[in-house]
Amino acid sequence: xxxxxxxxxxxxxPSLRRLAASDHEIVGVVTRRDAPLGRKRVLTPSPVAxxxxxxxxxxxxxxxxxxxxxxxxxxxxxxxxxxxxxxGLVREPLLSAPDHGWINLHFSLLxxxxxxxxVQHALxxxxxxxxxxxxxxxxxxxxxxxxxxxxxxxxxxxxxxxLLSDLADLGAATLSAVVDAIAAGTAAAVPQSGEPSLAPKLxxxxxxxxxxxxxxxxxxxxxxxxxEPGAHTTVAGQRLKVLAARRxxxxxxxxxxxxxxxxxxxxGTGDGTIALRTVQPAGRGAMPAADWxxxxxxxxxxxxx
Numbered sequence: 413x414x415x416x417x418x419x420x421x422x423x424x425x426p427s428l429r430r431l432a433a434s435d436h437e438i439v440g441v442v443t444r445r446d447a448p449l450g451r452k453r454v455l456t457p458s459p460v461a462x463x464x465x466x467x468x469x470x471x472x473x474x475x476x477x478x479x480x481x482x483x484x485x486x487x488x489x490x491x492x493x494x495x496x497x498x499x500g501l502v503r504e505p506l507l508s509a510p511d512h513g514w515i516n517l518h519f520s521l522l523x524x525x526x527x528x529x530x531v532q533h534a535l536x537x538x539x540x541x542x543x544x545x546x547x548x549x550x551x552x553x554x555x556x557x558x559x560x561x562x563x564x565x566x567x568x569x570x571x572x573x574x575l576l577s578d579l580a581d582l583g584a585a586t587l588s589a590v591v592d593a594i595a596a597g598t599a600a601a602v603p604q605s606g607e608p609s610l611a612p613k614l615x616x617x618x619x620x621x622x623x624x625x626x627x628x629x630x631x632x633x634x635x636x637x638x639x640e641p642g643a644h645t646t647v648a649g650q651r652l653k654v655l656a657a658r659r660x661x662x663x664x665x666x667x668x669x670x671x672x673x674x675x676x677x678x679x680g681t682g683d684g685t686i687a688l689r690t691v692q693p694a695g696r697g698a699m700p701a702a703d704w705x706x707x708x709x710x711x712x713x714x715x716x717x
Contacts, residue, residue, distance in 0.1 A: 527611035535636035557601035660685030
């Protein structure tokens with residue numbers, strides 16, 4: 413089939429690579445415009461744009477699938493549209509332009525976690541099983557009939573970044589199989605079943621660790637907001653980003669109390685401790701938690717202060 417592919421961030425790359433290496437023809441790639449990155453705010457192509465250029469594919473960079481974008485995409489004559497984390501809405505008449513419409517690779521077991529941040533919300537909620545879904549795109553958010561789902565156990569301690577990387581590879585294989593089935597005329601989609609849950613985009617405030625909660629709940633939020641938007645607390649009025657942490661040993665620490673116990677920088681929670689491994693103080697780079705602690709020159713500190 414002739415396929416148009418829409419995607420933007422790194423998790424979309426395994427799917428683009430796999431489809432580009434298949435018997436299908438990618439007639440064009442849609443991605444968001446170059447974005448300013450780094451301290452110097454240099455305009456940088458999206459990961460999908462960079463790979464499409466490497467593969468010699470036509471690229472349309474747009475943040476909105478408006479009339480002009482619709483005209484360009486329609487002119488490519490695709491039989492199927494494929495979306496993997498593009499970051500924009502597909503509306504009519506573009507939604508119906510390809511013969512087979514558009515399919516979407518979503519990083520959850522729908523109808524769980526419809527929205528922009530399914531992996532993050534799944535980890536924050538403490539889910540121990542995740543997965544991917546390939547579904548028919550419809551006007552309602554992530555509500556279309558599902559062609560295929562693949563389950564994936566969540567490894568203890570996995571962060572959102574690590575889980576998303578695993579799901580991106582898993583999803584590429586699932587998506588490719590669905591595309592082949594659509595081309596062969598054997599694909600069958602079924603309505604979603606169950607109560608939907610929502611996964612809206614996270615903000616910086618979502619990364620704040622509530623250290624009065626149980627340790628497992630704190631660590632679930634840490635994992636769900638790492639690397640983005642970033643887990644953090646405050647110490648002496650300054651934001652302290654938590655880049656790596658694990659469950660700590662039993663220690664007589666009050667909730668939010670920070671203390672060096674042996675070689676571990678421990679933080680008390682509602683029912684135990686977490687051990688800080690790597691942190692990033694405001695205005696500084698990442699460092700081992702023990703190095704940060706030595707600079708505090710205190711026997712005990714309070715997080716959230």
